[in-house]
Amino acid sequence: MTRPSNDTFLRALFREPAAHIPVWLMRQAGRYLPEYRALRAHAGDFMALCKNPALASEIALQPLARYALDAAIVFSDILTIPDAMGLGLSFVENEGPKFEHPLRNERQIRRLFVPDPFDRLRYVTDAVSATRKALNGAVPLIGFAGSPYTLACYMIEGSRSNDFRFVKTMMYSRPDLMRRILEIVTEAVLRSLNAQIESGAQVVMIFDSWGGNLATAAFQEFSLFYMRQIIAGLIKKKEGERIPSIIFAKGGGMWLEAIASTGCEALGLDWMTDIGEARRRVGREVALQGNLDPGVLFAPPENIAAETGKVIDAYGPDATGFIFNLGHGISQFTPPEHVAALIRTVHEHRLTKGKNLVSGY
């Protein structure tokens, strides 16, 4: 009853037949768009944009004005949660995020608290409601958060890392401290996602950017275990509509069956994973979202169309449960007109089986 007029994304998430293959792009609102850069030059730094619900909403809608995208995503950042926990987030140009107070001793960890999503993270829920309102029922709105392990990585390292030296040292020396951090972050992520649902998010997505850096057993213990708790604790229905969840674990291609077992509706696939093979492995229990190499978008439009077609074909002849996306966030160096070629190719793809069509079920 509150379904958006274009519900192809929701249908794919629920493995229902849809009129066309839905498509959206991770980081679709961002630096590759000149209108984003113009707004940012005028309005200040990245976090200033996130913290202004009207601007965040405007930015979230920018790519939808250009392209026939089938979903919108809240304009925000996974590091808003650790920032609200008092770690002091800043973004250094060309260096990425920095925390002023990385977690390096037990005292800091004992003092960690779960921030109230409607207080310290009010700007996120306000951005959600403003964006939902601005969308006016056109396409579904995705809320999101980082996985507890990924957030813990940033909180412990204090910035991006090549070797995760401080994380690994803590994990293998003091797993009790690592678990303490993860438990608190899990509660914070769960509350944030549920607050985003309360505020109008119709789908939620968890980004596990760094879990793929773990040994298989450690991934299960330090990342998947906590994502499973989050999926279990999510609000499942709002105003009569089910709220689906997506887990994207970069580098998690070897663990798809385990991730699917959390009960999420869809797996986000990175571009290294063969989507046809993924389909065979996880069967029809979950939808799959992905997974074109973002680097393909540097090529000319005809090559983009060809590579896009290969991903669609690899998924298989029955496109039920398939959401087209990139295998990672879109690069800031992507020419915007190249994105148009991708969207067109996905939408013009002829669904070969009658059961893919709405009329066919």
Added chain:
Amino acid sequence: MTRPSNDTFLRALFREPAAHIPVWLMRQAGRYLPEYRALRAHAGDFMALCKNPALASEIALQPLARYALDAAIVFSDILTIPDAMGLGLSFVENEGPKFEHPLRNERQIRRLFVPDPFDRLRYVTDAVSATRKALNGAVPLIGFAGSPYTLACYMIEGSRSNDFRFVKTMMYSRPDLMRRILEIVTEAVLRSLNAQIESGAQVVMIFDSWGGNLATAAFQEFSLFYMRQIIAGLIKKKEGERIPSIIFAKGGGMWLEAIASTGCEALGLDWMTDIGEARRRVGREVALQGNLDPGVLFAPPENIAAETGKVIDAYGPDATGFIFNLGHGISQFTPPEHVAALIRTVHEHRLTKGKNLVSGY
């Protein structure tokens, strides 16, 4: 007849029973060792060490003086080949390798040539023969090279990259140019590895550091295809002894069957891959080398022993065809005494099946 007195490493590579599980560590001669840092402070920069066969040999033997390692590896770098191709290699402290002339246009690519391994790379073959001589038959000596795709990544990007923007642009826009580079580098790598074998290397290893950044089909086409040619072209026997080869593809855990099909004797596994699962997937056709998370070495010795034991147990009760190693190069921040705990644990592991023992076959 020219087998070293400790041939456990060769036995494991050939899936023959051995008296104990052999162990060596990627980057075992390097910055975590104070004796290496002392020698380097005295002798100059990294490439100066590589280019001095006497020093390279001394460095290769440093870890063997400390630990009961079952193999030695030539002290060199995968980027010696592109350097010999005229790209102008330098190492910038804390930034890694830089090429003065990255490949960015067709003219540069058309001019690429295969360097003579006994001329422009003479210092590598001289380091091999000096090290082999210094080892005096104690343990086998490993020669190595980067995979063509990995070398091409550095040659095109000019340095380490997060997004491989120039590589992906070329690959998806001008695959003909990409293939041209890869063909020439393949020939250069093959000649270098065979020259290392002629000079005394008893095992050769190919490091594919960046192939794991490719989509599955692109990995087959742009990385594995060329590694297969190299394996096929390698000298197979020298002085009556077979020369085994190892392929290490970081992030290649999803493609083990394909990598094993090249005909290499062993797969090097990164730490994300479950080694028990890998064993089940590739069967007994190849040996497996790996795969402790190098981050475990930051933990106290008792935790290192426990995690090391888990990897051994995961391989399975029959340790035939198993070479213990890390899942990546050892970190410069590793305390040397922690390495001792690892080696001890591997060597003291009781082989539970009679058929693992030399006496049992």
